[in-house]
Amino acid sequence: MAREVGVVARETLLAGSGLEFLRGMIAGRHPAPPFADTMDFELIEVDEGRVVFTGRPSARFFNPLGTVHGGWTGTILDSAMACAVHATLKSGEGYTTLEMKVNYVRPVMPGSGIVRCEGRVIHRGGTVATSEGRLTDERGKLLAHGTETCAVFPAKSTAG
Helix, strand or coil: CCCCECCCCHHHHHHCCHHHHHHHHHHCCCCECHHHHHHCEEEEEEECCEEEEEECCCHHHECCCCCECHHHHHHHHHHHHHHHHHCCCCCCEEEEEEEEEEEECCCCCHHHCCEEEEEEEEEECCCEEEEEEEEECCCCCEEEEEEEEEEEEECCCCCC
8 A cells, every 4th residue: 555645734743742743654644744755765663752764775866976875865864863853742842953964884775775764862852852863774784874953942833
């Protein structure tokens, strides 16, 4: 069965906790974001402050050197690190990424197989959260890792 792709209404996003929302994505109650469909990765696990994505690197993401473009790697890492923070949000809270750092350890290739990207919160304060991410190949070899800083704030509904 193909997964639904789309964007939810802001009111739906803010109605419950971030953890509830992300679990709803995995369960199919909420659609996957369009960019994840384009980039060929998906959210498969979520707990408080921790998420896991899997991705399928392919030749359609090659750069001129014949390896998967670093932007693909950065995107899956950003998704994991940011969603780890998202999984800590209370109802009515929002967040945005302030900065991200990525370390590329090995080239990502179609032969890497289905890659796994785990994001974990390192610190969650009232207005700032930091997280880390690790991207590994099917054999568990580290491909890239990174850190991210997010701002957390009261989100405003578009209603009223």
